[in-house]
Amino acid sequence: MKKSTLIGAMLASTLIAGAASAEDVTLTIESWRNDDLAIWQDKIIPAFEAAHPGIKLNFTPSAPAEYNAVLNSKLDAGSAGDIITCRPFDASLALFEAGHLADISSLDGMANFSAVAKSGWSTDDASVQFCVPMASVIHGFIYNKEAFEEVGVEVPTTEAEFFAVLDKIKEDGSYIPMAMGTNDQWEAATMGYNNIGPNYWKGEEGRLALLSGDQKLTDEAWVAPYRQLAKWGAYLGDGYEAQTYPDSQNIFTLGRAAIYPTGSWEISGFNGLADFEMGAFYPPVQNAGDTCYISDHTDIGIGMNAATPNKEAAQTFLNWVGSSEFATIFANALPGFFPLSSAPVELEDPLAQEFISWRGKCESTIRSTYQVLSRGTPNLENDTWNASVAVIKGEETPEAAGARLQEGLASWYAPQQ
Amino acid sequence: MSDQQSRPKFRWHIIVFLAPAVLVYTAVMIYPLFNTLRLSLFTEVDQERVFVGLQNFQTLFGETVWSSQFWNALGNNFWFFIIHMLVQNPIGVALAAILSHPKLRFASFYRSAIFIPTILSFVIVGFAWKLILSPIWGIAPGMLDAVGLKSLYAPWLGKEAYALTTLSLVSVWQFVGIPMMLIYAALLSIPDEILEAAEVEGITGLSAFWKIKLPLILPSIGIISILTFVANFNAFDLIYAAQGALAGPDYSTDILGTFMYRTFFGFQLQLGDPHMGSTIASAMFAIILVGVCLYLFGIQSRMRRYQF
Numbered sequence: 001m002k003k004s005t006l007i008g009a010m011l012a013s014t015l016i017a018g019a020a021s022a023e024d025v026t027l028t029i030e031s032w033r034n035d036d037l038a039i040w041q042d043k044i045i046p047a048f049e050a051a052h053p054g055i056k057l058n059f060t061p062s063a064p065a066e067y068n069a070v071l072n073s074k075l076d077a078g079s080a081g082d083i084i085t086c087r088p089f090d091a092s093l094a095l096f097e098a099g100h101l102a103d104i105s106s107l108d109g110m111a112n113f114s115a116v117a118k119s120g121w122s123t124d125d126a127s128v129q130f131c132v133p134m135a136s137v138i139h140g141f142i143y144n145k146e147a148f149e150e151v152g153v154e155v156p157t158t159e160a161e162f163f164a165v166l167d168k169i170k171e172d173g174s175y176i177p178m179a180m181g182t183n184d185q186w187e188a189a190t191m192g193y194n195n196i197g198p199n200y201w202k203g204e205e206g207r208l209a210l211l212s213g214d215q216k217l218t219d220e221a222w223v224a225p226y227r228q229l230a231k232w233g234a235y236l237g238d239g240y241e242a243q244t245y246p247d248s249q250n251i252f253t254l255g256r257a258a259i260y261p262t263g264s265w266e267i268s269g270f271n272g273l274a275d276f277e278m279g280a281f282y283p284p285v286q287n288a289g290d291t292c293y294i295s296d297h298t299d300i301g302i303g304m305n306a307a308t309p310n311k312e313a314a315q316t317f318l319n320w321v322g323s324s325e326f327a328t329i330f331a332n333a334l335p336g337f338f339p340l341s342s343a344p345v346e347l348e349d350p351l352a353q354e355f356i357s358w359r360g361k362c363e364s365t366i367r368s369t370y371q372v373l374s375r376g377t378p379n380l381e382n383d384t385w386n387a388s389v390a391v392i393k394g395e396e397t398p399e400a401a402g403a404r405l406q407e408g409l410a411s412w413y414a415p416q417q
Numbered sequence: 418m419s420d421q422q423s424r425p426k427f428r429w430h431i432i433v434f435l436a437p438a439v440l441v442y443t444a445v446m447i448y449p450l451f452n453t454l455r456l457s458l459f460t461e462v463d464q465e466r467v468f469v470g471l472q473n474f475q476t477l478f479g480e481t482v483w484s485s486q487f488w489n490a491l492g493n494n495f496w497f498f499i500i501h502m503l504v505q506n507p508i509g510v511a512l513a514a515i516l517s518h519p520k521l522r523f524a525s526f527y528r529s530a531i532f533i534p535t536i537l538s539f540v541i542v543g544f545a546w547k548l549i550l551s552p553i554w555g556i557a558p559g560m561l562d563a564v565g566l567k568s569l570y571a572p573w574l575g576k577e578a579y580a581l582t583t584l585s586l587v588s589v590w591q592f593v594g595i596p597m598m599l600i601y602a603a604l605l606s607i608p609d610e611i612l613e614a615a616e617v618e619g620i621t622g623l624s625a626f627w628k629i630k631l632p633l634i635l636p637s638i639g640i641i642s643i644l645t646f647v648a649n650f651n652a653f654d655l656i657y658a659a660q661g662a663l664a665g666p667d668y669s670t671d672i673l674g675t676f677m678y679r680t681f682f683g684f685q686l687q688l689g690d691p692h693m694g695s696t697i698a699s700a701m702f703a704i705i706l707v708g709v710c711l712y713l714f715g716i717q718s719r720m721r722r723y724q725f
Contacts, residue, residue, distance in 0.1 A: 068683075069682070089686070090686065090688060091688065094688065097464070098464055181575075182575060182665075182666065183574065183575050183660075183665065183666075184661060184665075185661070185663055185665050185666075186685070237553075238552055238572075239551075239552020239553065239558075239571075239572035239575070240552075240572075240575075241552075241572040241575025241576055241666065242550065242551060242552055242572030242573065242574045242575030242576075243551075243552065243553060243572075243575070244547070247551065247553050247554070251553065369686070370686065374686035374687065375688075377482055377483070377687075378482050379684075379685075379686060379687040381685055381686040381687070382663060382684065382685065382686070382687055385663065386663070386665075386667055386668070389665065389666060389667065390667055393666075395577070395667070408482070411482065
C-alpha cells in the first residue's frame with residue numbers, strides 16, 4: 001500500500017512536471033563567462049524567473065578561449081541556444097552577417113543605451129543592432145593607498161604630477177613605481193596606449209576622425225601617447241621585459257608596487273587578494289583643467305539566435321537585460337563590469353563606485369582599434385600591442401611606431417589611403 | 418597454362434591485417450593532410466567558398482605583409498633547428514657514449530633522469546622554465562648571484578636578442594633524451610668482438626670511440642637529424658606555451674607553427690582565416706618534404722652500412 005502510494009505520488013509529480021514544462025519555454029543561454037555561472041544561477045536567473053513566470057533560463061557557458069569556435073560550430077549545426085552572449089565588434093558582426101544573430105533594433109529596451117554603448121554590436125552604419133549591450137570595463141590606474149601615504153604623494157591629475165609621483169616613489173625605493181610587464185604584450189596596448197590615449201585624441205572625436213580618415217596615426221594626437229609610454233619603461237621595475245600579466249597582478253596585490261595601470265575587471269579579484277586599501281584615478285590629463293577622457297570599453301553584449309523557435313520569450317528576456325533591474329543585479333554581483341544602460345544603478349563596492357563616477361566627470365570612448373580598424377591584414381590591434389611594447393622598451397621611437405601603424409592601416413583601409 | 422596453376426592464391430589475410438591501421442591512419446592523417454592541401458586553393462567571398470587556384474600562395478609570397486612574416490618565421494625556424502643540431506645531438510651522443518661505458522655506476526638512474534623531461538607536457542616545461550627564468554620569482558637570478566655572476570643575468574625571455582635561443586635551449590633540455598636513447602641503443606648493438614679486436618690492435622678509449630663506434634652509429638645519427646628536422650619544423654607547443662600566439666617579443670620567437678596557428682584560428686581581434694592558414698600549412702609540408710627527400714636521396718642512400 002505504502003509502496004503504491006509512493007509510486008502514485010511519483011507518477012503524479014512526473015505528470016505535473018511534464019505539464020509544467022509543456023507550458024514553460026526554456027531559453028538556453030550561450031556564454032563564455034563561465035566565471036559568472038554562480039551569479040547567473042543564484043541571482044540573475046531567479047530574479048528573471050520570478051518576474052516572468054512561464055520562461056525558464058538555462059545558462060550554459062563554455063571556456064572563454066573556446067567560445068568562438070564552439071559557438072560557430074553549434075550555430076552551423078543548428079544546435080546553439082536561443083540567447084547568445086556577444087563578443088564586441090567583428091566577431092559578432094560576422095555572426096550577424098552569416099544570418100545567425102537576429103536584428104533586434106526595434107526592441108523597446110534598446111532605448112536605454114547611448115550610441116557609444118551600442119557601437120560594439122551594430123552594423124558599420126549603425127542602422128541595425130544585433131545585441132543588447134550588457135557590460136563595459138573602464139580603464140584607469142589602481143593605486144596602493146598605504147604606499148602613497150608612506151611615500152607622501154597625492155593622487156595625480158595632470159601628466160606632470162603623474163611623473164612627479166612616479167619619480168618620488170622610485171626615489172623612495174620601497175615600492176616598484178608601476179606594475180606592468182611587456183611579456184604578454186596586450187597590457188602595453190590595452191592598459192597603456194588605449195588607457196592614456198583618449199586624453200590626447202579627445203575620445204570619440206579622434207576615434208571617429210580616424211575611422212573616417214580625417215586623422216592619421218602619424219598625427220600628434222596619436223603619437224603623443226607613445227611619447228608618454230616611452231617614459232614608462234624606467235618605472236616598471238627590473239626585468240619587466242619578461243614580466244607576465246599574472247606576475248604584475250601578483251606584484252601589485254602583494255603590495256610590492258604602488259600603481260597598477262589596469263581596467264575595472266580586476267576589482268573583484270583584487271578585493272579578495274590585496275590586504276591594503278586600494279584607490280583608483282583616471283588617466284592624468286595634459287594640463288590642469290583639461291577635459292578628461294576615459295576608455296569605457298564595451299565588452300559583453302547579448303543577442304538572439306536568429307533560428308530560435310522561442311522568439312517572443314527571447315525578446316522578453318532581452319528587454320529585461322536592458323532594464324535597470326538587471327543592471328543593478330549584474331553590476332553589484334560583478335563589481336568592475338559596469339552596465340551600459342543609461343538607467344541609474346546603485347553600486348556598493350567603493351572601488352567600483354570610484355571607477356563609475358568618472359562617467360560623470362569625463363567623456364567616455366571605446367578602445368580605438370576595436371571598431372572596423374582591426375578587420376584587415378595587418379591587424380591593427382596586434383600591431384598596436386607590438387608597437388606599444390617596442391616603444392616602452394625603447395626599441396622603436398614613437399614617431400616610427402606611428403608611421404609603421406599608419407602604413408599598415410593604409411595598406412587595406414580605404415578611408416586612410 | 419602451367420603458369421596460372423602455379424600462381425599463388427590471393428592472400429586476403431594481408432589486407433585484413435593491414436586494414437585497421439590503414440583506416441585509422443587515413444582518417445586521422447592522410448585525409449586531413451590532403452584536405453588541408455585542398456583548402457589552401459580556396460578562399461571565402463561573401464560566406465561562399467570559391468576556388469582561386471594558387472592565389473593564396475601568391476599572397477603569401479608576394480605581399481610583404483605576409484611574406485615578411487613568413488620569412489621571419491622560416492628564419493627563426495632554421496635557427497631553432499641549428500641550435501638543436503649543434504647542441505642537442507652532440508650532447509645526446511656524448512651522454513650515450515658515457516652511459517654505455519661499462520664501468521659507469523648508476524647508469525640506469527642517469528638514463529631515466531635525463532629521459533624524463535621528454536615525457537613531460539610542453540605546457541609544464543614552458544611554464545616551469547618561465548618561472549625559473551622569471552626576473553621576479555625565478556631562481557635563475559638568485560643562483561647567478563650566489564656565484565657572483567648576477568651581472569650576466571638578463572630577462573632572457575623578454576629580450577629580442579635572446580628569447581629564441583633561450584627557448585631553443587629549453588627545448589634541447591626537454592628532448593636531449595631522445596637522441597641519447599637512440600644512440601645508446603645503437604652503441605649497445607655494436608658487437609663486443611669488434612671492440613675487442615680493436616683493443617688487440619691497440620685502439621682503446623677515446624680513439625675507439627672516434628674510429629670504431631662513431632662510424633658504426635652514423636646511420637642512427639642520420640635518422641636523429643631527420644627526426645629533429647621534422648619535429649623542429651612542426652614545433653609550436655613550447656613557443657605557444659611560453660610566449661603566446663604573438664610569439665613575442667616583436668615576433669622574435671615566431672616560428673612556422675605559431676604563424677600558422679595565428680592565421681588559421683585567429684587571435685584577439687584578428688579573425689581566423691582557414692584558407693590562408695592552410696596555405697601556410699601546405700608551405701610547411703613542402704619544406705619538410707623537401708628536407709626529408711634531400712636527406713633520403715642525397716645522404717642516406719650513400720651512407721655505408723655495416724652488417725654484423
